[in-house]
Amino acid sequence: MKRTIMSMLGALAVAAGFSMFTAPAHAYTINCYPVTNSQTTYPYDGSAEKCGTSVNAAPTQKANGMAGALGSMKLDMLPAYNNLSNAHAKFRMFNNPTEYKTFFQERKVTPPSGTSSSDWEYPDVTSPDDPVGQKAWGVTYPLTPAPRWTAIFATNFAGVTLDSYANISYLTAHESGHWQDYFFKDIAGTNLSGLLSQSSLWGRLIAVDLENSMPPSVIDQFMPQCGTGGLFSGKTDFTVIPGSAAGGYYICNGTRGRGPALNNKYAGATNRVVLNLAYGDNFKLEREILSNETAFWESTTDDAPHGVMSYFDSNRFGCTKLLMQRVLQDGRLPTQSQMAAVVKPIGSGGGLAGCPVTGLPTN
Numbered sequence: 001m002k003r004t005i006m007s008m009l010g011a012l013a014v015a016a017g018f019s020m021f022t023a024p025a026h027a028y029t030i031n032c033y034p035v036t037n038s039q040t041t042y043p044y045d046g047s048a049e050k051c052g053t054s055v056n057a058a059p060t061q062k063a064n065g066m067a068g069a070l071g072s073m074k075l076d077m078l079p080a081y082n083n084l085s086n087a088h089a090k091f092r093m094f095n096n097p098t099e100y101k102t103f104f105q106e107r108k109v110t111p112p113s114g115t116s117s118s119d120w121e122y123p124d125v126t127s128p129d130d131p132v133g134q135k136a137w138g139v140t141y142p143l144t145p146a147p148r149w150t151a152i153f154a155t156n157f158a159g160v161t162l163d164s165y166a167n168i169s170y171l172t173a174h175e176s177g178h179w180q181d182y183f184f185k186d187i188a189g190t191n192l193s194g195l196l197s198q199s200s201l202w203g204r205l206i207a208v209d210l211e212n213s214m215p216p217s218v219i220d221q222f223m224p225q226c227g228t229g230g231l232f233s234g235k236t237d238f239t240v241i242p243g244s245a246a247g248g249y250y251i252c253n254g255t256r257g258r259g260p261a262l263n264n265k266y267a268g269a270t271n272r273v274v275l276n277l278a279y280g281d282n283f284k285l286e287r288e289i290l291s292n293e294t295a296f297w298e299s300t301t302d303d304a305p306h307g308v309m310s311y312f313d314s315n316r317f318g319c320t321k322l323l324m325q326r327v328l329q330d331g332r333l334p335t336q337s338q339m340a341a342v343v344k345p346i347g348s349g350g351g352l353a354g355c356p357v358t359g360l361p362t363n
């Protein structure tokens, strides 16, 4: 059967007058098309793509939003933008993870000319073994030794639309943070682990941030959990509730999660434990905190009642946020005096945050 097809292709190629080196293009089900604009600079250099069964079946509006979010980084975080631009960082917008899987799988089976199967490796976020991936709206792959691409989904595998939880600007900025984690891996000295979020500098800063912003053992000491001014007041978790466009359970009790106490699901938990229970990997993994801080500095929001951006407000995570601000906006580390001036989160009694300055330049 294979031989028959090969000889037919050969005959067609000869009949069409092609050289035998020009293989006829394989017809794929899912294809990607460049997002275009009057500009030709990144990401309008072919790096931003929209994908679907045809150009008209691709999520054009979302893809435009994705490209716009990448392009706007030029205005307020030029070093970060330049990193993406120099790498031609590929961002593809898919309707859903099923089409994403088809896109990669059919190229893995029949690689396009000049590529091999290994170029089309991908994490299968439709796998039953990956409940976290099934809820994801974005994948950047791989993280090490270097990212090759980002995929973003208009609707995740659980059937929940991106817009009901966050928005395309936030998600694009978050995924771009995973690239910056790689691009800036060596800024704090040789880092054998290959990511800034795994460096010893990051480790020192995040330890103080977590202690100041989300104390592990003290409930309500500085930050009320629920009620007026409560950290979780009106917020929902990332639990996927099938068929619910809103999705998620309120973390606090009462109408629209604005009651005085945690719901039963979270009763007795400290703020840090609630975050870890409620938001997947967003606060469990260093790389996710770094990516969320990238989205913070890109001034994106991910909307109440869902989303994680609000937890970075009010001077929380001040040490790592300063590191990311200077790195993304200036392409350099903060100075020791800048880091020493970081203050504690609002509501925590005031004073300096006590961010360690080891490893930072003096000026």
Ligand SMILES: [Zn+2]
Residues within 6 Å of the ligand: 174, 175, 178, 287, 288, 291
């Ligand atoms: Zn992430």
